[in-house]
Amino acid sequence: MNIAKTISETILGQDVTVEECETLSAAVTKRNLTAGEVLFEPGTKDETLYLLISGKLEVIKVLGNNKTIHIDTLKEGAMTGELSFIDGNTHTMRLVAKKDSEVLMLHKDAFESLVEKEPMLTYHVMRSILRYSHVMQRKINTKYLEMHRMVQNQYTAEY
Template sequence: MGFNEVFGQFSIFQGLDDAEKTLLSGLFERKTYEINDVVYREGEKGGTLYFLLKGKVRICRLTQDGDILPYASVKQGESFGLMSFIDGTDHTAMTIADKDIEVIKMEKGDFDKLFIANPALTAKVYRNIGVQLCEIIRDMNKQHMDLTSYMFKRG
């Protein structure tokens, strides 16, 4: 799959022209992981945005007992690592390949250098990331309200 196909698959790239896509594709790195490989662990350095081209990953946390507790999944055509990409903090979760996966990675440091050269391009991408994070928060709020309502109804 070429990078042109990637741009159509992920809403983060919406509104970019061909020249901007060419600049951005210079920051991409393609990587594969096998089933049950850990993409990143909780506490590891963040700052990488992942675009899932193939497969499925689980977002997990370790319990105090050391058990792996999955709480979200990411499917083909979705991205992950958004929060640490935005703020550069360490990962607060672990990501595990549910199947053999293929991703495109983009490093925050490289993207920040592009910001100096092309602030309009990076502003478009950051805006789209913001929209995606809003969608995630709205979904989480809905789930929280549904769970709260369910618990109150059960007594």
């Protein structure tokens, strides 16, 4: 597998150059997940950025007492763990492989070792994370507006 080419085909690859993908390929590690295997749990902290290179990951909100809510399904090329990677806080969701999957992992320590040597690479990675976060925020806002409209229409229809 050409890891640099694989990185270039992810969301992260939209903001980094071919040369930067080569540099990143030396900093990442690969992890294989079997269907049903947990990538991370809420409340855990690993400061790792994950790139889904094959398979699917289910994003689950754990409510307690064995209650969960399906939030989203991540597909090949997706990025996850970005907030924990940046701010060092714990994960808030459970991520589970829906089918056999592979992720590339960029740990914060490996990334920070590139900051002085590759400042444009670090800028491009951070820009990619910010761009992805904006996409996610717009998605959340759209869902909120849809839900608000449904509740408002239901309330209006009752009166």
